[in-house]
Amino acid sequence: MTTPVLRVESLCKSFGGVHAIRDLSFDVSEAQILGLIGPNGSGKSTTVNSLAGLFPITSGAITLGGARIDGMAEYDRVAHGLSRTFQTASTFAEFTVREHVVLGCNVTRSSHPLSSVFGIGRKAGEEEALARRVDQILEITDLMQVQDHRVGTISSAQQRFLMIATALASNPKVILLDEPAAGLVSHERKTLSDLIKKIRDLGTSVLVIEHHMALIMEVCDRIVVLNFGQKIAEGTPEEIRNNPVVIDAYLGEAA
């Protein structure tokens, strides 16, 4: 039995009279890639936003590494080990790629947040460890060769990888990837699927929302399927691909 690092229990989220999520439960295990799929409006973004703390949940429990996080503010959840990316690239154009990743590291360190960028208030040894960590992240996200470029000048695909790099910088237990393949072409999707597997192999669990089914089926260890805010199936990619309920609600015959 694998240990759940993230546990979602009986999650409900309503917006006024709209029940966006109803009684949703699932686990993300250590070093596992879990896919969350479903038709438009089925509640995927609401689930991710509930986990990340964008708004209060209506009821249920979210546990990360054994600690309840559903009452915590967004930044506290990041400090506890839950980080995320967004559907559209949200980056700071004037920073260099390296500075951008360094800023993401600050949630887990004790020096002044801008010490690495402006060279103030450094603690012995901390900067060296930080530099090694940033190097590793730039390496696995394929951004090393543009580390000194301004974020506003890199390609849109590189900006999407930078969002993942910045989310990794806080050393999360779980990273939430919200439609990471949006706008990527075939060879960039291959780089992305390699990256997602590397993240898992380095020990961070991944929860990925994605409409690109080939990518989901290739990278995921398990998949949860939503429809009308409820879980309609959970299983391996093979089980999901052949599940008649999922084919009927979402995949169609082509999957």
Ligand SMILES: Nc1ncnc2c1ncn2[C@@H]1O[C@H](COP(=O)(O)OP(=O)(O)OP(=O)(O)O)[C@@H](O)[C@H]1O
């Ligand atoms: N802030 C909000 N206020 C009111 N209703 C909302 C809000 N956010 C989401 N909803 C509703 O909740 C339901 C689930 O939406 P959600 O965006 O989570 O679905 P989704 O699966 O992510 O869809 P998509 O694949 O199109 O991004 C929908 O009926 C949506 O209209």
